[in-house]
Amino acid sequence: MENQDAARRIAELSAELERHNRLYYEQDQPEITDAAYDQLFKELKELEETYPELALPDSPTRRVGGRPLDKFVPVAHRTPMLSLENAFTADDMTDFDDRIKRFLGLAGDAQIDYTCEPKMDGVAVELIYENGLFTVGSTRGDGIVGEDVTENLKTVKAIPLRLRTPQPPELLVVRGEVYLPLAPFQKFNEERQEAGEPPFANPRNAAAGSLRQLDSRITAKRPLSIFCYAPGEVIGYEFGSQGAFLRTIPAWGFPVNDLVRSVSGIAAVHAYYEDMMARREELPYEIDGVVVKVDPFSLQRELGEKSRSPRWAIAWKFPPRQAITVVEQIVPQVGRTGVITPVAHLKPVEVSGVIVSRATLHNWEEMQRKDVRSGDTVVVERAGDVIPAVVQVLTDQRTGAEVPLEIPATCPECGGEVVRIPGEVAVRCIGLACPAQLRESLKHFASRRAMDIEGLGEKFIEQLLSLGLVQNVADIYELKREDFMKFERMGDKLADNLLNAIEASKTRDLSRLIYALGIRNVGEHTAKLLARAFGSMEHLEQASEEELTSVREVGPLVAASIVDFFKNDDNRAVIKRLQQNGVAPTVEEKTLGGKFTGKTFVFTGALTRFTRDEAKRMVEAEGGHAAGSVSKKTDYVVAGAEAGSKLEKARQLGVKVLTEDEFMELMK
């Protein structure tokens, strides 16, 4: 390559990577897959190695992460939080091992001790403990300065607020990866899509987006977790090695991935990688490779760091779960709330063990940006999520016969009007009698997590609709045996079962009924909060936006959706008929399902492990209630030092008294 061309390509790649860094680190909305990013990165790195004089001084290959966002208070890291160098092949790993031995002046056949760890696909954070108390938590940011997300991290249950050791080190800085497990990630994305919001591309971006919220109540709603994997600065304790560190900290209260292994020699590292590859699909969280670290800290110090990554560690990435296939057709699909999304029907193809025949195109903007057409040869990827996505069109495979799909001007199912709500990427059918919406909302209503009407699945719902037996969910409760007998392949027994299942659903929990109604932006969790706060459908129906937003975790968007829903005459009529038809939800105290449901706590005295506010939040997050004064109804009094009259009263009334430590034990 000519010098001039190389310079141009280097500038191009640097700018391109810069742009992707912003999308990924600052907005949590990447446009390309990690594999595609890694390829650009590798190309730039190789060019810079060949033409070192052309490398830009602030090249993305020399920097970590992205700029911390202004909306957060900056936190300067005591020691830089670096990135990791990548390996993509077994040869890359062997090279890494050789480099280490050369650097340390060891013989070629020396066996280095390594610690191998799953590489969690999440967000790196740093947690600071001063005299055993969690004081500050931050993101990595650009490696030098991160973002203060202490309050948000306090909502992550797996993070200890205080170390479980009688003699904590004076200072302990621990680093780890905050992640969102796959199941809630998927559910969360479904809810976003139904609400017309763009889904997150992968669990990493969802975790980062959840953690970097200004309102910690939003973070508290997302079941984030953490695995800790490295010490930062430590004063008052000495760790000899990475393995020793990982074996010590669980007893102090830190979660450590139980798949970490200390091994000897590079051959064992290869075996570990193979093992993790084989287990990858079964894990409840996404890993995108393994991280290999030289075990003894003395050797790590000797090896030191480069500008972007330590010399003593490397990330051996898994190959992306991709395959090439053909889009047979792009079909607009109407969801329960009328959102119309493009779905690619594919020539079935195996993607790392799973046969894929559908892929989401997410929304119309995405489809147009990638320019996906019927007949296109495409790359599909399963990225942590079970819904595969089309990540790239192989345009050089085009024959000219490919057909793009226009954004539908009318609903493909009912021919009704289609609108684009300003500020939303979603396209919606607003036809009130849309059969697709009715079908989807019936399916949702009867589904296992909603009213759980066993047996009433897609097949029977289709028949109910085609026979004109139901116009809305209330009609389900007016169905008679002879109605079911009109179905194809229906017998007495099956009809009875269906009738019994419908009958049984009449007394489901209130939260299920609220969820089953399919109010926009009201998922299962919000439904539980609403059931607990309002106690009956009537109360919820009459609630003002103000009353709704006063419920913890209910924001203005959700409140507005609820008010809109109940403003609609048709919706109110359906709810009334549900009641008339005998649907009488149970209002159970256990609606929130937390371990403190129905329990009342009073906190008194000087608390050291948490503030009163935090204590209140912890109790509420588990479904309990924190009260200001002690009465016969109090279940527990948590007393710090110098507790006075409240403690006295608790003793008189025989209320159980806990220390802060005992309370933390209960929380576990």
Ligand SMILES: NC(=O)c1ccc[n+]([C@@H]2O[C@H](COP(=O)([O-])OP(=O)(O)OC[C@H]3O[C@@H](n4cnc5c(N)ncnc54)[C@H](O)[C@@H]3O)[C@@H](O)[C@H]2O)c1
């Ligand atoms: N798609 C995009 O547009 C885009 C943009 C920027 C970056 N990226 C992705 O991000 C990568 C670069 O990000 P990065 O700097 O965070 O590097 P990285 O993710 O490749 O590796 C470093 C990070 O790994 C994490 N990690 C997980 N488990 C770990 C463990 N057990 N021990 C140590 N660290 C562990 C830590 O967060 C650490 O900061 C790229 O390779 C690319 O895949 C993608």
Ligand SMILES: [Zn+2]
């Ligand atoms: Zn329609």
